[in-house]
Amino acid sequence: MAGFNGNRLREMRIVRRMTLEQLAQALGMTKQAVSKYEHNQSIPAAETIDKIQSILGIPFKYLCKEDIALTEGCSALFFRAMSSTTKGNIDYADIKSRWGYEILSSIEISHSKLLNLPPIDANLSIPEKALELRKHWGIGLLPIRNLTELLEHNGIFVFVVDDTDLKTDAYSRIINGYPIIVLNKSKGTAVRWRFSLAHELGHLLLHRSLSETDFNLRNNELEDEANLFAEYFLMPADGFKKSVIATKLEHFITLKKEWGVSVAAMLYHCNRIGVIDSRKIRSLQIQMSKLGWKKKEPLDNELVFEQPKLLENIISEQISDHNSFDIFYDTVQLPIGEIEGLCSLQEGFFSTYYSGETVVTENPMYEQLSLF
Numbered sequence: 001m002a003g004f005n006g007n008r009l010r011e012m013r014i015v016r017r018m019t020l021e022q023l024a025q026a027l028g029m030t031k032q033a034v035s036k037y038e039h040n041q042s043i044p045a046a047e048t049i050d051k052i053q054s055i056l057g058i059p060f061k062y063l064c065k066e067d068i069a070l071t072e073g074c075s076a077l078f079f080r081a082m083s084s085t086t087k088g089n090i091d092y093a094d095i096k097s098r099w100g101y102e103i104l105s106s107i108e109i110s111h112s113k114l115l116n117l118p119p120i121d122a123n124l125s126i127p128e129k130a131l132e133l134r135k136h137w138g139i140g141l142l143p144i145r146n147l148t149e150l151l152e153h154n155g156i157f158v159f160v161v162d163d164t165d166l167k168t169d170a171y172s173r174i175i176n177g178y179p180i181i182v183l184n185k186s187k188g189t190a191v192r193w194r195f196s197l198a199h200e201l202g203h204l205l206l207h208r209s210l211s212e213t214d215f216n217l218r219n220n221e222l223e224d225e226a227n228l229f230a231e232y233f234l235m236p237a238d239g240f241k242k243s244v245i246a247t248k249l250e251h252f253i254t255l256k257k258e259w260g261v262s263v264a265a266m267l268y269h270c271n272r273i274g275v276i277d278s279r280k281i282r283s284l285q286i287q288m289s290k291l292g293w294k295k296k297e298p299l300d301n302e303l304v305f306e307q308p309k310l311l312e313n314i315i316s317e318q319i320s321d322h323n324s325f326d327i328f329y330d331t332v333q334l335p336i337g338e339i340e341g342l343c344s345l346q347e348g349f350f351s352t353y354y355s356g357e358t359v360v361t362e363n364p365m366y367e368q369l370s371l372f
Contacts, residue, residue, distance in 0.1 A: 003043075003064065004037075004040075004043045004044070004063060004064060005040070005063065005064060005065060005066060005067065006037050006038040006039055006040040006041075007038065007040070007067055008062055008063050008064075008065055008067075009037055009038050009052065009056075009063060010038040011095045012056045012058050012062070013038075013056065014088060014091050014092055014095060015092060015095055015096065015338075016056055016057075017088075017092075017165065018056075020034055020035060020038075023055070023056075026051075026055050027048060027051050027052070027055070028051075029048075049063065057335055057337075058335055059333055059334075059335065061330075061333045062333045062334065062335075065333050068098055068101060068102060068105075068175075068176075069176075070175070070176065071176045071177075073174065073175075073176050073177035074173070074174055074175055074176060075173050075174040075204070075207070075208045075209075075210070076173065076207070076210055076211060076212040076214075076215040076216075077090075077093065077094055077097065077171065077173045077212065077215075078171055078172045078173055078200065078203035078204075078207065078215065078226075079093050079094075079168065079171040080168055080171070080219065080223050085167065085168075089165070089166055089167060089168070092163070092166065093166070093168070093171050093182065096159070096161055096182055096342065097159075097171070097172075097173050097175065097180050097182055098175065099334055099338065099342060100157065100159040100175075100180045100182065100342055101175040101176065101178055101180060102332055102334065103311070103332055103334070103339060103342065103343065104157060104178050104180075105331070105332075106328050106331040106332040107314055107315060107318055107328065108314075108318060109178075109314070113152075113155050113310070113314075114155045115154070115155035115156065115174075115177070115178075115179050116136075116137070116154040116155050117133070117154070117155075117179070117204065117205055117208075118132070118133070118136045120132055120133070120205065120206075126202075126206070126225055126228045126229050126232065127228070127232040127237065129205065129206065129229065130202075130229050130232035130233040130236070131232070131236055133201075133205060133233065134233065134236060137150065137154060140239070141236045141238055141239025141240075142239060143239075143258050143259045143260065144194075144234065144260065145260075146306055147194045147197050147198065147234075147260070147306060148194075148197060148306035148307070148308055148309075149306070149309065151181070151197060151201060152308065152309065152310035155179065156179045156180075156181060156201070156204065157178060157179065157180050157181070157310065157311065158181050158182075158183060158197070158308040158310070158311075158344075159180060159181070159182045159183070159308070159311075159342045159343065159344075160182070160183050160184075160185050160308065160341065160342060160343075160344050161182055161183070161184050161185070161341065161342070162184070162185050162186050162341065163184060163186060164186045166184050166186075166187075168184060168187070169183070169184055169187045169188055169192065169193075169196040169199075170182060170183045170184060170196035170197065170199065170200050171200065172200035172203050172204055174204065174208055179204050181197060181200045181201075181204075182342075183196060183197070185305070189262075189297075189300045189303070190260075190300075190303040190304060190305045190306070191256065191260055191261055191262045191265075191300075191303060192262065193305055193306065194234065194260050194261070194306065195230055195234065195261065195262070195265065198229070198230035198233050198234050199226045199227060199229070199230040200226070201229070201230070201233065202225065202226035202227075202228075202229030202230055202233070203222070203226050205229070206222075206225055206226065206229060207222055207225075207226075210222075231265065231268075231269055231272070234259065234260070234261050235259060235261060235265075235266070235269050237273045240259065240269065240273070240275075241273065241275055243255055243258065243259070244270060244275050244276070247276055247280060247284070249263065249284060249287055249288065249291075249293075252266055252267065253298045253299060256297070256298070256299055256303075257299060257303070260303070262297060263288065263293065263297050263298075264285075264288065264293075264294075264297070267281055267284055267285065267288075268281075307344055308343075308344045309344075311343040311344065311345075312343060312344060312345055312349075315328075315343065315345070319350075319353070321353070322353050325350065325353035325354065326353075329354070336350055336354055
């Protein structure tokens with residue numbers, strides 16, 4: 001059995017939104033003692049392990065799980081770092097995306113589900129790159145009915161978190177060849193969700209070869225590039241122009257339903273591609289402000305969020321009895337609630353095979369623990 005891994009304790013503490021001081025207080029010990037656990041400088045006693053499991057809600061084996069090994073097939077973490085972004089939020093995003101990879105590593109992925117992003121000529125403009133990807137995926141110039149389904153069909157795995165403290169709509173990365181997008185469902189509307197997906201797709205296509213350092217140094221520039229990609233991928237100029245047959249706001253409500261993009265984003269795009277001049281755009285934006293559309297547009301409460309389905313389908317196919325569940329869970333060793341949430345599974349999805357986390361007060365394998 002692998003030894004105690006303090007980094008796993010650190011991961012779960014961060015995901016549970018606890019500071020080092022808060023966990024230390026809950027355990028009845030000093031911050032320095034818990035820090036030593038997290039840095040693999042000492043091993044918790046058996047009774048401390050029990051308390052950790054109870055406080056953080058984690059299976060015993062999770063604390064003994066090795067860190068994932070990163071290969072050359074990895075990208076930077078595409079996370080928009082703003083002035084208000086805390087290190088805790090970046091760490092949270094990093095951990096959740098790694099957990100997504102650990103779930104993928106615990107199931108069998110068909111070759112038909114592998115990433116389908118073509119090499120793109122670097123000399124092309126970003127609108128041209130967006131059009132090239134549309135051609136590669138065979139979707140022409142028409143509106144994309146279900147963007148989540150399209151991404152999943154082309155080998156991109158969409159995970160979900162629900163965290164109001166995260167302060168971001170989505171983030172993405174490639175881990176050991178697996179492209180991962182994590183959406184924050186506490187943020188925004190159905191059309192904002194789609195734009196976030198297209199934005200992260202832009203990062204995966206345009207910036208996958210950049211180092212973490214390069215991405216961080218050019219963060220604002222690269223975020224603008226991803227926004228531009230999303231705009232043209234969702235609304236290819238030649239296709240979208242044909243839809244704009246009037247310039248009244250009411251017409252854009254109809255277009256919002258057709259293209260799955262906010263009225264504000266469509267007006268901005270119309271100005272960029274020369275369909276409506278700047279003076280008229282400004283007039284429409286003033287009307288939007290007077291109508292309260294800057295805060296809430298028509299259809300925001302009516303358009304349904306797209307739901308990721310790929311992981312649910314794969315897991316349902318592969319976990320059909322207690323034995324297959326045990327094999328899966330023994331590999332992933334994440335709290336069941338975290339797996340269900342990340343994979344957009346209904347709460348209690350695994351209840352047929354699983355009755356709850358077991359906190360063992362006297363673990364017979366505990367004496368075998370050692371530091372890595």
